[in-house]
Amino acid sequence: MSDISLSLDFSRLTQTEEEGAEEIQERDLIIIGAGPAGLTAGLYAGRAQLRPLILVGQSFGGQAATTSEMENYPGFPEGIGGLALAEQMASHAKRFEAEIAYEEVTSVDLSTYPFVINTYGGVYHAKTLIICTGTSARRLGVPGESKFIGRGVSFCATCDGYFYKDKTVVVVGGGDSALDEGLYLTRFAREVIIIHRRDRLRANPTLQRRARANPKVRFVFNSVVEEVMGEQTVKAVRVRNVNTNEESLIETEGVFVYIGLIPNTTLFKDQLELTTDGYIVTDKRQRTSVPGVYAAGDVQDPWFRQVVVAAGAGAAAAIEAERFLAEKAFEDQAEEDEETKGE
Ligand SMILES: Cc1cc2nc3c(=O)[nH]c(=O)nc-3n(C[C@H](O)[C@H](O)[C@H](O)COP(=O)(O)OP(=O)(O)OC[C@H]3O[C@@H](n4cnc5c(N)ncnc54)[C@H](O)[C@@H]3O)c2cc1C
Numbered sequence: 001m002s003d004i005s006l007s008l009d010f011s012r013l014t015q016t017e018e019e020g021a022e023e024i025q026e027r028d029l030i031i032i033g034a035g036p037a038g039l040t041a042g043l044y045a046g047r048a049q050l051r052p053l054i055l056v057g058q059s060f061g062g063q064a065a066t067t068s069e070m071e072n073y074p075g076f077p078e079g080i081g082g083l084a085l086a087e088q089m090a091s092h093a094k095r096f097e098a099e100i101a102y103e104e105v106t107s108v109d110l111s112t113y114p115f116v117i118n119t120y121g122g123v124y125h126a127k128t129l130i131i132c133t134g135t136s137a138r139r140l141g142v143p144g145e146s147k148f149i150g151r152g153v154s155f156c157a158t159c160d161g162y163f164y165k166d167k168t169v170v171v172v173g174g175g176d177s178a179l180d181e182g183l184y185l186t187r188f189a190r191e192v193i194i195i196h197r198r199d200r201l202r203a204n205p206t207l208q209r210r211a212r213a214n215p216k217v218r219f220v221f222n223s224v225v226e227e228v229m230g231e232q233t234v235k236a237v238r239v240r241n242v243n244t245n246e247e248s249l250i251e252t253e254g255v256f257v258y259i260g261l262i263p264n265t266t267l268f269k270d271q272l273e274l275t276t277d278g279y280i281v282t283d284k285r286q287r288t289s290v291p292g293v294y295a296a297g298d299v300q301d302p303w304f305r306q307v308v309v310a311a312g313a314g315a316a317a318a319i320e321a322e323r324f325l326a327e328k329a330f331e332d333q334a335e336e337d338e339e340t341k342g343e
Contacts, residue, residue: 023122024125026114029045029050029128030052030115030124032057032129033132033133033134034054034059034061035059035086036085036310037132037311038314039086040310040311040312044322050322050325051099052099056100056101061083062132063082063134064310070307072307106267107267110290113127114126115127127292128294129294131294132296137155137257138262145255151230151233154254156256157171157184157185161184161189167188168193169189170252171194172225172258175201175258178194178196178259179207179210179211180207182194182217183214193219194218195250197223197242200221220250236251236252262278263280265280268280272293272295280299286316292328294320296314296317297310
């Protein structure tokens, strides 16, 4: 580890604005997002003595925290809850002086250096940035969906499943998340109806076997939800068979939507190179198209989407950020020495 990074300046700057003085915090490293990628980046950067600031946004632990039972994170042979794992990761990072702030980033300016990061709480300048903003659930985009969010429409069985004790719920989707969450819902619900637009599931074979063997699970194939209906709360979904175009109503009190994910990259549009699907483009060293800006986890990974992969990428991004700062400090010092010599 280079000593140069230890001598970096953490001083606070003060900028005078029209309304008065606004404090701007200057940081060596800001990490946006507190899922597995962000928290692991925080741990590694903390151990490199960068005193990173992790900005949490709306969901501490990210997507991982919505998972009730994680059976594939190494070191936990009995499995571990997603939130419990995130809490462990956070206390590990904090042990090495990573700071965690419950602030959501509202905009960034990556065209200036240091980079500018605005949150609802304030303004930060960062010499390096690691973006770990993950993904959000894709919405159905049908009438009634937005109206009933929180009143029958949900994107998180772990968060809301308990409210559906002895009720009938539908799950929309046919991938891993749909089946995983559908199976979780069978703990509470009387019946779980999985509506999928194709004639076969995309989920892994183990999940498929478990779902088919569960007497509470029923499948409705070749069908799409056209409308979520109700009064104060959800009462039914209108479903269309994609082969026959026949429509029918399925009575239900809960609609759980798992039809894919959208990367949380709106903040970085026109500032970083993105794929056509909106994921941040990185190289093998987690570098983005802007030097000093790194991305890790699901926000740059449409392929694996696993906690262990996100955590690994977060670690790699932090190592890279430390190297960048050390090299920059060395170059700045050399430039300064050159100038002094010339005087
Ligand atoms: C239902 C479900 C079950 C899963 N089960 C498993 C499993 O069993 N095993 C497994 O390995 N993986 C599982 N996954 C996948 C796993 O959860 C993800 O791969 C992992 O969480 C990705 O981590 P991440 O840190 O990249 O992003 P996320 O965990 O999504 O975290 C994103 C973070 O960014 C923050 N953020 C976003 N926008 C902003 C902003 N503007 N300002 C500040 N912060 C912001 C969020 O608040 C959040 O803290 C599951 C996923 C789902 C949805």
